[in-house]
Amino acid sequence: MAVLTPARPAPAVTPARGRGxxxxxxxxxxxxxxxxxPLLAEAVWVFWxxxxxxxxxxxxxxxxxPPRFIGLGNFRxxxxxxxxRTAAIDTVLWLVLFGGLSALLGLxxxxxxxxxxxxxxxxxxxxxxxxxxSLVATALVWQAIYQPDGVLNQLLDAxxxxxxxxxxxADQDTALYAVIVPAxxxxxxxxxxxxxxxxxxxxxxxxxxxxxxxxSAWQRLRHVTLPQLRSVNAVVLSVIVIDxxxxxxxxxxxxxxxxxxSSELLSTYMYSTAFQxxxxxxxxxxxxxIFVLAFGVIxxxxxxxxxxxx
Amino acid sequence: MSNPHTSRRRFLAGLGATGTAAxxxxxxxxxxxxxxxxxxxxxxxxxxSAPQAKAAMEDLVAAYGKKDAGRVTLNTVAAETFRTxxxxxxxxxxxxxxxxxxxxSVADAYAKKDLLLGLDxxxxxxxxxxxxxKALNTLCTASSGxxxxxxxxxxxxxxxxxxxxxxxxxxxxxxxxxxxxxxCDKLKSKGVAPIGLGAGGNTPWVxxxxxxxxxxxxxxxxxxRELLAGKHRFDDPEVRKVFDRWTxxxxxxxxxxxxxxxxxxxxxxxxxxxxxxxxxxxFADAAPKDALDDIDFFRxxxxxxxxxxxxxxxxxxxxxxxxxxRAERVxxxxxxxxxxxxxxxxxxxxxxxxLPCNPDAKDAxxxxxxxxxxxxxxxxxxxxxxxxxxxxxxxxxxxxALTKFIAKPKSIGSILTDWxxxxxxxxxx
Numbered sequence: 001m002a003v004l005t006p007a008r009p010a011p012a013v014t015p016a017r018g019r020g021x022x023x024x025x026x027x028x029x030x031x032x033x034x035x036x037x038p039l040l041a042e043a044v045w046v047f048w049x050x051x052x053x054x055x056x057x058x059x060x061x062x063x064x065x066p067p068r069f070i071g072l073g074n075f076r077x078x079x080x081x082x083x084x085r086t087a088a089i090d091t092v093l094w095l096v097l098f099g100g101l102s103a104l105l106g107l108x109x110x111x112x113x114x115x116x117x118x119x120x121x122x123x124x125x126x127x128x129x130x131x132x133x134s135l136v137a138t139a140l141v142w143q144a145i146y147q148p149d150g151v152l153n154q155l156l157d158a159x160x161x162x163x164x165x166x167x168x169x170a171d172q173d174t175a176l177y178a179v180i181v182p183a184x185x186x187x188x189x190x191x192x193x194x195x196x197x198x199x200x201x202x203x204x205x206x207x208x209x210x211x212x213x214x215x216s217a218w219q220r221l222r223h224v225t226l227p228q229l230r231s232v233n234a235v236v237l238s239v240i241v242i243d244x245x246x247x248x249x250x251x252x253x254x255x256x257x258x259x260x261x262s263s264e265l266l267s268t269y270m271y272s273t274a275f276q277x278x279x280x281x282x283x284x285x286x287x288x289x290i291f292v293l294a295f296g297v298i299x300x301x302x303x304x305x306x307x308x309x310x
Numbered sequence: 311m312s313n314p315h316t317s318r319r320r321f322l323a324g325l326g327a328t329g330t331a332a333x334x335x336x337x338x339x340x341x342x343x344x345x346x347x348x349x350x351x352x353x354x355x356x357x358x359s360a361p362q363a364k365a366a367m368e369d370l371v372a373a374y375g376k377k378d379a380g381r382v383t384l385n386t387v388a389a390e391t392f393r394t395x396x397x398x399x400x401x402x403x404x405x406x407x408x409x410x411x412x413x414x415s416v417a418d419a420y421a422k423k424d425l426l427l428g429l430d431x432x433x434x435x436x437x438x439x440x441x442x443x444k445a446l447n448t449l450c451t452a453s454s455g456x457x458x459x460x461x462x463x464x465x466x467x468x469x470x471x472x473x474x475x476x477x478x479x480x481x482x483x484x485x486x487x488x489x490x491x492x493x494c495d496k497l498k499s500k501g502v503a504p505i506g507l508g509a510g511g512n513t514p515w516v517x518x519x520x521x522x523x524x525x526x527x528x529x530x531x532x533x534x535r536e537l538l539a540g541k542h543r544f545d546d547p548e549v550r551k552v553f554d555r556w557t558x559x560x561x562x563x564x565x566x567x568x569x570x571x572x573x574x575x576x577x578x579x580x581x582x583x584x585x586x587x588x589x590x591x592x593f594a595d596a597a598p599k600d601a602l603d604d605i606d607f608f609r610x611x612x613x614x615x616x617x618x619x620x621x622x623x624x625x626x627x628x629x630x631x632x633x634x635x636r637a638e639r640v641x642x643x644x645x646x647x648x649x650x651x652x653x654x655x656x657x658x659x660x661x662x663x664x665l666p667c668n669p670d671a672k673d674a675x676x677x678x679x680x681x682x683x684x685x686x687x688x689x690x691x692x693x694x695x696x697x698x699x700x701x702x703x704x705x706x707x708x709x710x711a712l713t714k715f716i717a718k719p720k721s722i723g724s725i726l727t728d729w730x731x732x733x734x735x736x737x738x739x
Contacts, residue, residue, distance in 0.1 A: 062739055063397040064423050148566040167569035170510050259568060260714040275394040278703045279739050
């Protein structure tokens with residue numbers, strides 16, 4: 001056999017197989033399983049329900065009878081739905097106020113607490129503490145604060161501002177803003193931690209160089225810190241957009257989107273439409289809109305961020 | 311020692327099987343006709359999660375367990391979760407067997423979809439159910455003519471107040487609408503908010519009681535039921551009359567009425583910050599025991615004597631899943647729940663402010679309960695409550711419309727137009 005082998009021309013297809021030059025290696029079954037099993041789990045618990053959600057958005061379904069396919073009927077209805085419009089506007093307002101303020105205040109507290117000084121750990125922990133509490137529990141505490149006889153109104157009485165007393169959660173002019181405060185109270189600590197991590201990653205030599213060049217504190221912030229935090233900003237923005245669009249628990253616990261839809265967000269409208277009014281098709285259509293918004297905002301930002309990085 | 315390769319393979323196979331099972335169960339929109347296993351205990355899904363009511367249900371299940379009939383497992387779920395999950399329970403392949411819930415239009419909606427177990431045989435054979443009133447009989451019958459419900463207790467709505475406070479303020483129960491307005495004036499002059507509401511927080515539905523009562527006093531119970539069934543429009547002149555009358559009363563309402571949940575409004579009533587409150591007897595669960603003897607109520611005043619007297623008296627009870635695999639034992643359990651003994655056990659264990667549906671069962675025997683029983687007996691018509699005479703799906707439309715009316719009564723025209731539009735979406739869904 002060994003004598004005959006060199007005399008034969010090598011087969012055209014097989015020679016590379018199993019040799020050092022060939023890139024195709026057999027993947028061990030265990031490795032394959034570690035990829036495929038999570039993929040299967042993901043497919044079952046994430047992709048499949050999501051796809052069903054997209055399908056349900058094209059149906060009229062009360063949760064009991066079989067869904068009835070109505071094409072884009074739910075989306076057409078949405079175009080003329082005043083409550084949807086209110087919820088969309090409130091969601092944008094929420095995104096700007098909750099998102100903007102939590103980013104700004106998170107950055108401000110991170111800048112304030114970045115220096116290692118005595119007792120700074122206590123302040124960092126104190127600011128991060130609300131993140132640990134469940135938002136529903138947070139909402140219950142704030143509900144007591146906002147009650148007509150609650151701490152806030154008592155405080156206003158004590159400082160002679162009785163005229164500002166309010167049924168904060170029951171007044172359509174104040175409900176949305178009253179709900180944003182506990183949400184912010186919780187989010188700032190989280191954003192602060194993200195920025196603190198980003199600040200730790202900045203090379204101190206850059207500050208040294210800036211100082212040598214005579215840059216003021218503001219100039220160092222403007223030209224060193226902020227550009228260096230660009231990658232953290234992308235994370236913070238993604239977190240904020242996703243958290244804004246999925247903000248639900250705090251609003252639901254405090255106002256349920258009321259009074260008369262004045263604090264309605266897309267998420268609360270989706271829930272009440274689907275599970276209270278039992279219009280699961282329309283609720284799914286609202287969920288699709290939320291998904292598209294979140295995906296669109298984040299993708300457009302990331303694309304821009306990567307383009308700038310290039 | 312086990313072979314590591316074998317266990318890994320088993321582990322992966324197990325995961326695969328779990329995934330496949332989940333994939334199959336993930337088909338939320340698919341329908342299945344498979345029945346639950348006929349073995350094992352009968353499962354009783356209860357929404358009675360208030361501590362006293364929950365304890366009373368546990369007593370009831372324990373008492374049934376002592377009989378030969380077999381075991382029952384009680385699963386208590388928070389009321390809001392129960393309500394939103396009920397369609398899922400009933401349509402699932404392996405549903406709980408028996409449920410606490412409401413008769414009338416609520417049960418009928420499920421019966422129309424063949425999700426409820428038919429109880430005709432039980433109603434025909436049970437010596438207890440044979441003696442139930444004609445009104446209850448009708449209430450438990452679906453529109454197809456099939457019996458689907460076993461009632462257990464009912465309670466009443468009324469204008470509740472604290473006797474000692476009325477004495478202190480020198481006022482008494484009103485008989486007519488004008489008396490009622492006088493009473494409100496007197497209370498207001500004493501610096502008390504005459505009418506507490508409790509439609510804030512998570513209980514905006516309490517405001518529907520005012521809509522229900524004004525409508526049944528002005529337009530009558532038949533019109534009210536038809537309105538809630540979608541046979542009239544919310545922007546009709548008849549409905550407008552309800553709000554015209556309500557507008558007269560608005561200055562007497564507690565300004566915090568839409569800011570406080572009914573539990574907090576109960577505290578305000580007991581503390582004398584408000585004079586009276588239109589509420590069901592369930593509010594007693596939020597009242598301290600020692601205050602219960604001091605609580606009394608009067609009938610919602612008659613507005614038009616020509617309109618037959620109607621009262622809200624919601625009935626509670628049980629229905630069962632059509633997909634149960636234990637129909638025989640489920641029927642036995644429901645027969646037991648209809649007995650005087652079962653209803654007395656529940657009343658004894660709970661706050662005791664409900665009335666038994668079984669004519670032979672004893673109520674708690676307090677003066678308040680006796681008055682409540684007479685209050686219902688005198689009524690020509692009985693209504694359930696807004697969501698029970700319509701649907702849970704319609705309730706949020708009422709919550710929005712009514713709380714907006716209380717805040718902005720002058721916008722009633724547009725409020726009713728919007729209400730009709732929102733309700734139409736529910737009816738045509």
